[in-house]
Amino acid sequence: MINAWWLSRLFICVFGMLLAGCTQKPLADRSLTFWCSNNAGEIAFAKEFVQQWQQLRPNKPLRYQPIPEGQSSEEIILASVVGKTTPDIYANMWQGSVEMYAKAGVLIPLDTLKGFWEFITARCDSAVIREITSSDGHIYQVPWKVNPIMLVCNTHTISALNGAKPPYTYAGYLDAGRQLSRDANGDGYVDQWLGYTEVKAIWYERLFNFYPLYLAASNGAPLIAPDATGDLHAAFNNRYAVDVFRFLQTLYKANYFARERLSATRDPFLAQRISTQFTGPWTVGFLEKFKDAGFDYDTYAMPVPNDHRGPVYTYGDPKNIVLFNTCRDPQAAWEFVKTLVDKPGDRRLMELTGQFPRRKNVDTDSYFASFLSKNPRLLPFARQTRYIKGVDNCEVIVDVFDIISQEYEACVLFNKKTPEAAIRDAARAVDVLLTSERANE
Amino acid sequence: MKKWMPYLLVSPYILHFAVFVAFPVVFSVILTFHSWNIISPMRYVGLANYEHVLKDRLFWQAVWNTLRFLLVHIPLQIVLALLLAELLNRTITGAAFFRAAFFLPVIVSGVVVTILWQQLLSFNSGILNRMLTAIALPRVAWLDDPAIAMYSIAAMATWKNVGLYVILFLVGLQSVPMQYYEAADIEGASSWQKFRYITLPMINPTIFTVVVLSTISGFSLFVEPYIMTQGGPMNTTLSAVMYIYRQAFQYYHMGYSATLGFCFALIILFVVIIQRRYVEQEL
Numbered sequence: 001m002i003n004a005w006w007l008s009r010l011f012i013c014v015f016g017m018l019l020a021g022c023t024q025k026p027l028a029d030r031s032l033t034f035w036c037s038n039n040a041g042e043i044a045f046a047k048e049f050v051q052q053w054q055q056l057r058p059n060k061p062l063r064y065q066p067i068p069e070g071q072s073s074e075e076i077i078l079a080s081v082v083g084k085t086t087p088d089i090y091a092n093m094w095q096g097s098v099e100m101y102a103k104a105g106v107l108i109p110l111d112t113l114k115g116f117w118e119f120i121t122a123r124c125d126s127a128v129i130r131e132i133t134s135s136d137g138h139i140y141q142v143p144w145k146v147n148p149i150m151l152v153c154n155t156h157t158i159s160a161l162n163g164a165k166p167p168y169t170y171a172g173y174l175d176a177g178r179q180l181s182r183d184a185n186g187d188g189y190v191d192q193w194l195g196y197t198e199v200k201a202i203w204y205e206r207l208f209n210f211y212p213l214y215l216a217a218s219n220g221a222p223l224i225a226p227d228a229t230g231d232l233h234a235a236f237n238n239r240y241a242v243d244v245f246r247f248l249q250t251l252y253k254a255n256y257f258a259r260e261r262l263s264a265t266r267d268p269f270l271a272q273r274i275s276t277q278f279t280g281p282w283t284v285g286f287l288e289k290f291k292d293a294g295f296d297y298d299t300y301a302m303p304v305p306n307d308h309r310g311p312v313y314t315y316g317d318p319k320n321i322v323l324f325n326t327c328r329d330p331q332a333a334w335e336f337v338k339t340l341v342d343k344p345g346d347r348r349l350m351e352l353t354g355q356f357p358r359r360k361n362v363d364t365d366s367y368f369a370s371f372l373s374k375n376p377r378l379l380p381f382a383r384q385t386r387y388i389k390g391v392d393n394c395e396v397i398v399d400v401f402d403i404i405s406q407e408y409e410a411c412v413l414f415n416k417k418t419p420e421a422a423i424r425d426a427a428r429a430v431d432v433l434l435t436s437e438r439a440n441e
Numbered sequence: 442m443k444k445w446m447p448y449l450l451v452s453p454y455i456l457h458f459a460v461f462v463a464f465p466v467v468f469s470v471i472l473t474f475h476s477w478n479i480i481s482p483m484r485y486v487g488l489a490n491y492e493h494v495l496k497d498r499l500f501w502q503a504v505w506n507t508l509r510f511l512l513v514h515i516p517l518q519i520v521l522a523l524l525l526a527e528l529l530n531r532t533i534t535g536a537a538f539f540r541a542a543f544f545l546p547v548i549v550s551g552v553v554v555t556i557l558w559q560q561l562l563s564f565n566s567g568i569l570n571r572m573l574t575a576i577a578l579p580r581v582a583w584l585d586d587p588a589i590a591m592y593s594i595a596a597m598a599t600w601k602n603v604g605l606y607v608i609l610f611l612v613g614l615q616s617v618p619m620q621y622y623e624a625a626d627i628e629g630a631s632s633w634q635k636f637r638y639i640t641l642p643m644i645n646p647t648i649f650t651v652v653v654l655s656t657i658s659g660f661s662l663f664v665e666p667y668i669m670t671q672g673g674p675m676n677t678t679l680s681a682v683m684y685i686y687r688q689a690f691q692y693y694h695m696g697y698s699a700t701l702g703f704c705f706a707l708i709i710l711f712v713v714i715i716q717r718r719y720v721e722q723e724l
Contacts, residue, residue, distance in 0.1 A: 075690075078479065078480065078693070081479075081480050082479050082480060100478065100480070101480065103481065104478070104480040104481040105481075106480060187574060188579075189580065191565075199585075199673075200671050200673065201671070201672070201673045201674075201675075201676075202671060259585065260563075260564040260565055260582065260585055261563075261585075262565075398691070398692060399692055402692070406499075406676070409673060409674065409675055409676075410675060413674070414587065414674065414675055416675070436493075
């Protein structure tokens with residue numbers, strides 16, 4: 001029989017060991033932690049800069065760690081915020097998430113740190129500073145890197161077209177579709193298309209089709225904007241959004257874009273089943289690695305309405321750096337971040353990852369010229385960085401994109417609604433959402 | 442033995458129950474009256490979440506999608522399982538092989554099966570459409586046509602689970618006393634009459650078990666649409682559980698998601714009560 005005395009002692013020991021496991025290291029020993037993205041280029045970037053920092057500031061220990069594996073980095077960050085296990089510094093934060101974290105009070109307002117304003121005004125223009133400023137007037141993110149969404153075209157097939165050459169207006173692009181889309185194997189189904197863009201009705205897919213086209217058409221107009229009373233409301237019930245929906249709807253209706261999912265097959269652009277794609281600079285490395293001999297491509301701005309005037313904006317897919325409020329030494333963390341985003345840091349980012357810093361004049365600054373001359377395929381993307389936008393500062397921006405996505409599916413893909421009705425309904429739903437958010441505050 | 446010893450021995454289960462069952466249930470009830478995005482403090486909103494459920498068109502569409510799935514899935518599953526069990530109950534060559542073959546999909550991971558079916562049903566490269574074109578029939582957008590997608594998922598789910606119910610029916614069929622059939626033979630009853638008046642009433646409890654089990658598994662429909670269609674096209678395959686998941690883990694509307702969960706639990710309870718009464722009356 002088990003002796004109760006021994007049993008109770010055993011229980012106390014086990015419980016004590018578990019408690020001991022939960023204790024933290026003394027704060028003085030704790031090094032700053034930097035979470036980077038987990039792709040090879042960014043890991044190499046993080047390693048290099050952390051080593052440099054250690055040499056310069058041995059009194060401020062800092063270690064890097066690729067963000068733990070998960071379905072998405074957003075999920076991991078959220079879990080770490082909930083578990084209060086956030087890193088001190090996190091690079092690769094999607095700009096759309098920052099407002100939510102800022103309102104939850106888990107981020108450090110960077111504008112309260114010494115030297116931040118001098119840095120931000122030197123690096124970014126006023127439009128970018130406005131874009132990243134939170135609704136409470138503080139700045140919680142360092143604008144770091146961008147990947148502008150552009151139109152990549154198969155040079156061979158596009159050059160063979162009669163008149164329909166890029167850069168495209170909607171009319172020119174549709175004309176290219178009319179000439180290009182066809183049934184190549186004669187089985188009665190179109191199997192060669194002008195393009196393809198993800199048909200899944202998941203909110204973030206709209207960042208790579210509807211949203212860049214909307215920004216291009218509207219010269220970078222917001223989706224959400226404050227009204228006369230200062231309350232946020234839907235600002236996209238306008239002719240630009242309607243025209244984008246109609247343009248995309250026509251592409252699908254006329255079978256110029258593939259409605260079925262092509263993502264499970266060999267890359268359709270490389271397989272020459274599609275001749276154009278909306279994509280970012282990450283594609284260049286992939287295409288260079290896997291393209292067949294004789295395959296060539298070029299990069300252009302997103303298609304715009306026929307009467308478009310002015311520069312062509314696009315979505316920049318910005319990823320930024322934040323400091324969490326669990327950080328014990330924000331000033332030291334900020335000093336480290338500055339080494340990542342000064343000119344040498346930005347150039348190294350380009351060299352190691354093929355991504356662009358979100359700073360002024362990347363395409364003309366002589367400091368970056370040698371990189372761009374060695375990588376001419378990236379030059380159009382570098383030029384595009386002058387005309388990019390992130391997403392609006394809104395706590396429920398994901399819900400907003402989801403609402404648009406639902407209407408996109410009904411109108412663009414399944415032709416169940418007119419573009420006017422779809423955009424109107426989406427704007428109404430967003431207004432209801434924003435009103436209920438205000439009521440809950 | 443000391444008086445407190447039994448309590449100490451059951452304490453691990455009590456602890457597990459308290460932490461993983463009782464606490465989440467109570468916490469969920471509390472959550473339904475709050476707005477909470479996990480990282481900000483909870484805000485009391487009274488009955489606002491319940492009001493929102495009533496007006497949430499997408500939730501009711503998801504409930505209807507789930508019921509639509511059940512209306513196809515359950516009858517199909519019962520008929521198919523009963524038919525296969527009846528065949529396997531006879532003395533046929535290779536019966537053991539067929540039993541194993543029908544049961545195999547049940548033990549294979551749902552995710553793996555779903556991905557395989559996604560490939561089979563692909564519009565461009567799926568085997569099913571290749572077979573159709575080989576016999577000069579038009580291709581079908583099995584997963585991309587709003588009118589068809591849910592039925593494709595129901596067919597796939599039936600294929601995946603039917604083996605389990607075949608085994609249950611087989612046990613039920615083998616428990617029917619042979620004397621009834623012998624008596625029916627002497628009276629000159631046809632095969633259909635024997636099935637209708639002997640087999641069906643005798644396996645009534647098995648049928649009820651299968652109906653309840655497949656209803657419960659059908660209401661928890663998630664993996665298949667999550668992987669194959671992400672709830673599309675046009676939300677026609679969005680199941681209620683998937684919508685609840687989406688609200689919680691995609692949009693972090695924890696309070697609202699908990700409210701949806703409770704409302705959906707009430708709907709399930711209502712359906713199961715109706716089903717129980719109906720099945721008991723009919724069989």
